[in-house]
Amino acid sequence: MSHHRPDTLEHAPLGRESAYPEHYDAGLLYPIARAANRVPLGIEEGALPFVGEDEWHAFEVSWLNTRGKPLVAVARFRLPADSPNLIESKSWKLYLNGFNQTRFESRERVIEVLERDLAAAAGAPVAVELLDVDDAALAPRRLPGECLDDLDIEVSDYTPSPEHLRVGDEIVEETLHSHLLKSNCPVTGQPDWGSVLIRYRGPRLDREGLLRYLIGYRQHQDFHEHCVEHIFTDLMTRARPERLLVLARYVRRGGLDISPWRGTPGEHPPAPLRLARQ
Numbered sequence: 001m002s003h004h005r006p007d008t009l010e011h012a013p014l015g016r017e018s019a020y021p022e023h024y025d026a027g028l029l030y031p032i033a034r035a036a037n038r039v040p041l042g043i044e045e046g047a048l049p050f051v052g053e054d055e056w057h058a059f060e061v062s063w064l065n066t067r068g069k070p071l072v073a074v075a076r077f078r079l080p081a082d083s084p085n086l087i088e089s090k091s092w093k094l095y096l097n098g099f100n101q102t103r104f105e106s107r108e109r110v111i112e113v114l115e116r117d118l119a120a121a122a123g124a125p126v127a128v129e130l131l132d133v134d135d136a137a138l139a140p141r142r143l144p145g146e147c148l149d150d151l152d153i154e155v156s157d158y159t160p161s162p163e164h165l166r167v168g169d170e171i172v173e174e175t176l177h178s179h180l181l182k183s184n185c186p187v188t189g190q191p192d193w194g195s196v197l198i199r200y201r202g203p204r205l206d207r208e209g210l211l212r213y214l215i216g217y218r219q220h221q222d223f224h225e226h227c228v229e230h231i232f233t234d235l236m237t238r239a240r241p242e243r244l245l246v247l248a249r250y251v252r253r254g255g256l257d258i259s260p261w262r263g264t265p266g267e268h269p270p271a272p273l274r275l276a277r278q
Contacts, residue, residue, distance in 0.1 A: 021094065022101040024113075029121040030091035033084060037226045041233045050232055052081035052262035053269075054225050056092075057278065060255035061130070063099040063110055070100075071107070073130040074138060075114070076272070081262060083124035086225055093254050140276040143197050143249075145175025148211045155215050160230060164213040165238040167203035175199040176207070178214050179277075181248060186221040194224070194250035195275055196231070199267075202241025224250050228260040236264075243267060251277045 021028065035045045043049060058075040065071055075096075079086070095117070104110045111128050118126035131137060157164070181194040196214060198205075213234070217227055232246045247261035247269050257278045261269045 021098045024098045024102040026117040028091055028095040030088040031085035031121045032088055034086055048082055050262040051265055054079040055259040057257045058096055064103045066103055066105055074133055076129040078127040079122055080124050083122040085123050087121050089256055138274055141273040143177040144270055145177050148176055148178045148207055149180055151208055151211050153208050155212055157216055158218040160216045160220055162234040162238050164209040166206040166209045167239045170204045172204045173201040180215055183217045183227050184221045192250055194248050197247045199245040200241040201243045224258045225260045228262050232262040249275050
């Protein structure tokens with residue numbers, strides 16, 4: 001079962017009526033090359049200025065055992081940021097839906113099939129975990145650091161404007177977050193709600209300016225992954241921190257949530273966490 005070649009959104013399932021298959025078909029996965037969306041950020045293919053992953057959770061995963069009994073799980077996927085392709089979200093949902101009436105001999109076999117198919121679409125290994133629906137790891141937690149959302153600011157700019165990013169002379173190490181992140185799907189225009197964490201060491205960021213900048217994504221149309229890369233590159237350019245981590249945790253839509261993170265070499269995200277809105 002062949003995969004689509006990496007392509008633009010022209011033929012993607014997003015925004016189109018789709019039949020929801022009940023049987024397994026790896027060919028439903030639709031890869032999209034990352035490179036074209038990185039060109040406007042000044043990122044050259046093969047020379048990424050960050051490390052990172054896209055962490056996905058799928059809350060609607062089910063299959064049949066060999067006796068036809070349904071089993072359910074929550075799947076966690078980790079797609080490396082240096083993979084040539086991302087995977088379009090609706091195609092991922094359609095692909096997972098195909099497991100619903102498909103028999104597998106074991107949970108391990110489901111993981112094996114998922115890892116094989118997703119790696120073929122992404123062009124790089126994809127880590128897969130299947131979690132029980134009552135697994136403690138899925139309990140909601142809070143983002144670390146200080147929240148910016150109570151700042152009493154006036155806002156009139158709802159497009160990403162890096163000129164809002166200003167720094168002082170003091171060198172600090174701090175973690176900040178906001179739940180006011182919103183962007184829009186580049187195909188359907190549907191809102192994508194999220195929270196964003198910024199952890200850095202470097203010149204102190206002006207917090208009001210940072211919050212205005214993050215709110216600036218409110219009418220911006222782009223994929224979750226590209227929004228995080230946009231924030232990362234703007235912060236590196238304007239603030240020039242020694243170390244930087246940008247992590248977004250988006251609210252689930254269609255049974256899938258995504259949490260991309262990008263960081264300077266050596267940075268790692270906090271332990272896996274899920275927020276109440278996810």
